[in-house]
Amino acid sequence: TVMNLLVHYFDENExxxxxxxxxxxxxxxxxxxxxxxxxxxxxxxxxxxxxQLREIRRQNQPKATTPKHTATAPKAGEEINVQPNLFGDDF
Structure with missing residues (x-):
């Protein structure tokens, strides 16, 4: 439609x-x-x-804590006995 309008505009002499x-x-x-x-x-x-009250309440809310996983490295001389499991530790 727009193209037809443009062509008509440029084709018309008057x-x-x-x-x-x-x-x-x-x-x-x-x-x-x-x-x-x-x-x-x-x-x-x-x-x-x-x-301001909303901001104060937001700042005073207890922050959600996520448990931190700490990995321990095996001691020197210990054998590493890990069997991989595709389905997690539940099975």
Missing amino acids: IEEGGKVNCNIVVGKPELSEEDKANLKEQAMEQYKEE
């Missing part, structure tokens, strides 16, 4: 450009009342307090 568009653009900032400003400030303070 394609008219669009004329001027009569429009006005207005950009303005909304004015907040003092009450709205106070409410927004209070909401921001509550949100900040909640975030």
Whole structure:
């Protein structure tokens, strides 16, 4: 579809450009009342307090400990007697 539009554009000898568009653009900032400003400030303070409490709680949670496996090397002169098992130590 896009290719057909492009081919049509370049093949046509008399394609008219669009004329001027009569429009006005207005950009303005909304004015907040003092009450709205106070409410927004209070909401921001509550949100900040909640975030700080969550962070403190996260830091105070006990950390999950994983058991550390310590491998011991055989003593000098000891024979290493290990039989490999594809299915783990349960069988």
